[in-house]
Amino acid sequence: MTNNQLARYFTRLARIMEFHGENFFKIKAYEAVADVLKKSDLDFSGMSGEELEKIPGVGKAISEKIIEIYQTGNLKTLEKYLALYPPGIEDLLSIKGLGPKKVRQLWEELGVCTPGELIYACEENRLTSLKGFGEKTQEDIKQKAAFFTASKGLYLFSSILPVAGRFVNLLSDHDESVLVGDLARRLPVVKGIELLTTLEMEEVRLMGRLSADEVPEFEGIPVFISSCNKANFDIEQLKLTSSELFYSSALDSLNNGHMTIKDILKKFEPYRRENSAHIHSKGQIYSPVAPEDIKGVIHVHTTYSDGSQSLASMAQHCIDQGYKYLVVTDHSQSAIYANGLLPDRITDQWAEVDLLNTTMEDFTIFKGIESDILSDGTLDYSQDLLSGFECVIASVHSGLKMDSDKATERLIKAIENPFTRILGHPTGRLLLARSGYSPDMEKVLDACAANNVAIEINSNPWRMDLDWIWYEKAFHKGLYLSINPDAHSLSGISDIKWGVMVAAKANINPDCILNKMSAAEFKNWLQSK
DNA sequence: GCCGTTTTCGGCCCGACTGTTTTCAGTCG
Numbered sequence: 001m002t003n004n005q006l007a008r009y010f011t012r013l014a015r016i017m018e019f020h021g022e023n024f025f026k027i028k029a030y031e032a033v034a035d036v037l038k039k040s041d042l043d044f045s046g047m048s049g050e051e052l053e054k055i056p057g058v059g060k061a062i063s064e065k066i067i068e069i070y071q072t073g074n075l076k077t078l079e080k081y082l083a084l085y086p087p088g089i090e091d092l093l094s095i096k097g098l099g100p101k102k103v104r105q106l107w108e109e110l111g112v113c114t115p116g117e118l119i120y121a122c123e124e125n126r127l128t129s130l131k132g133f134g135e136k137t138q139e140d141i142k143q144k145a146a147f148f149t150a151s152k153g154l155y156l157f158s159s160i161l162p163v164a165g166r167f168v169n170l171l172s173d174h175d176e177s178v179l180v181g182d183l184a185r186r187l188p189v190v191k192g193i194e195l196l197t198t199l200e201m202e203e204v205r206l207m208g209r210l211s212a213d214e215v216p217e218f219e220g221i222p223v224f225i226s227s228c229n230k231a232n233f234d235i236e237q238l239k240l241t242s243s244e245l246f247y248s249s250a251l252d253s254l255n256n257g258h259m260t261i262k263d264i265l266k267k268f269e270p271y272r273r274e275n276s277a278h279i280h281s282k283g284q285i286y287s288p289v290a291p292e293d294i295k296g297v298i299h300v301h302t303t304y305s306d307g308s309q310s311l312a313s314m315a316q317h318c319i320d321q322g323y324k325y326l327v328v329t330d331h332s333q334s335a336i337y338a339n340g341l342l343p344d345r346i347t348d349q350w351a352e353v354d355l356l357n358t359t360m361e362d363f364t365i366f367k368g369i370e371s372d373i374l375s376d377g378t379l380d381y382s383q384d385l386l387s388g389f390e391c392v393i394a395s396v397h398s399g400l401k402m403d404s405d406k407a408t409e410r411l412i413k414a415i416e417n418p419f420t421r422i423l424g425h426p427t428g429r430l431l432l433a434r435s436g437y438s439p440d441m442e443k444v445l446d447a448c449a450a451n452n453v454a455i456e457i458n459s460n461p462w463r464m465d466l467d468w469i470w471y472e473k474a475f476h477k478g479l480y481l482s483i484n485p486d487a488h489s490l491s492g493i494s495d496i497k498w499g500v501m502v503a504a505k506a507n508i509n510p511d512c513i514l515n516k517m518s519a520a521e522f523k524n525w526l527q528s529k
Numbered sequence: 530g531c532c533g534t535t536t537t538c539g540g541c542c543c544g545a546c547t548g549t550t551t552t553c554a555g556t557c558g
Contacts, residue, residue, distance in 0.1 A: 032531085
């Protein structure tokens with residue numbers, strides 16, 4: 001069980017207890033501990049109650065619950081609360097924009113128990129009859145409920161890839177089995193494990209230890225199996241791992257005799273089977289950026305704001321991992337929920353950075369900040385204070401309900417701020433949770449190019465913001481792309497690998513990856529503006 | 530439910546935003 005999975009019990013417990021109307025601070029305690037568990041790098045399995053109680057936010061009651069979860073895979077308190085309400089209530093509560101009060105109203109006054117019923121009730125215009133609900137609220141809820149329904153049964157790429165690896169290992173003696181579909185293409189959200197095989201369905205079931213459901217499962221993840229004979233294996237593989245565009249271009253090339261199918265499969269890895277242009281053009285095909293190319297860790301949070309680790313231990317971990325520099329970017333003052341830095345605490349952090357920099361050999365910490373982009377596009381500190389940072393990442397965190405024009409204007413204003421060096425997670429999306437907003441990316445990238453601002457490839461699996469499709473455009477506009485972990489813990493730093501994997505989808509020169517630079521080169525770049 | 534202590538109780542983050550109101554409730558980050 002991962003710490004995230006462990007934390008989820010407490011998040012769910014907090015949510016259903018809030019709906020039940022339990023004591024506010026009890027709920028806060030569960031929410032707080034979920035946050036601690038998620039960000040922790042410790043392995044809690046097998047810890048004694050005494051050891052667990054040393055963790056901040058964990059007392060006697062919660063330590064017992066953690067042990068219960070590990071021992072039984074269950075949490076009785078959670079089951080008790082869930083049993084009081086229709087099963088769909090939990091789904092309703094996890095729809096963004098719907099809190100406990102509204103869900104209770106919908107349930108008690110309209111009898112709505114599931115997201116599907118909710119969408120229907122919106123279409124019937126029934127929400128507007130409730131006190132406190134208007135047309136805008138109804139439309140907003142309808143959209144978010146639809147997003148929730150569409151996301152249900154989908155998984156993050158990062159959570160499925162390790163499972164798929166274990167599954168394929170079980171079939172490893174049979175090289176006529178291969179992963180296909182969205183997972184093979186490294187799309188950030190996938191429907192499960194997709195397999196192409198020359199084996200019989202029953203053989204796969206047996207060897208892969210699959211459940212006997214209609215859609216079989218491996219470790220709880222749905223497995224979609226396509227079978228074919230050996231003669232068709234290559235062409236089927238190409239078809240099931242390519243975008244429509246790539247596949248039709250590949251067929252053209254095959255028909256023209258320009259390439260054989262073996263050539264195509266060899267030359268284009270599944271994650272590169274996206275753009276038709278590459279097959280046709282005589283232009284350069286770049287080798288993908290590799291994990292070991294990344295020299296610096298940019299965009300990291302510490303205990304100064306909402307990270308779980310001190311600046312010193314984050315730096316030490318980067319050193320241990322072979323990185324050469326770190327750009328610490330805690331939250332800015334508006335992010336009160338995340339303990340954002342007030343001016344006096346910035347001074348404290350700078351002093352610590354200076355001190356640490358004198359003690360570490362061949363490693364540099366740069367003074368950065370993740371400054372909120374406020375609704376009007378200004379950054380979160382005075383220009384005077386901003387000028388003291390070596391690297392300002394500007395990101396949006398709130399006010400994401402904006403039309404495209406306003407969002408574009410807001411981002412461009414932030415990009416034009418003379419102290420902005422990197423634009424962080426531009427859409428603000430959280431995969432499977434909220435869609436974020438839709439600025440005109442073409443214009444945003446142009447503004448970055450005009451202002452010597454790099455663009456972030458946010459590698460947090462929940463964000464993966466921007467979509468890979470924009471990397472190539474950014475590259476051709478001459479931008480630097482920065483593969484950033486947005487880490488809040490030691491293990492969060494390893495999220496860089498997801499960014500690297502997705503960046504490889506685009507045909508870009510790895511030299512445009514900002515943190516491929518050495519510390520000295522990076523420092524020069526910072527000072528180039 | 531946790532934590533710190535003026536140590537076994539009392540306090541616990543709060544401002545912005547939105548859409549609904551006509552002064553505020555709900556939700557979010």
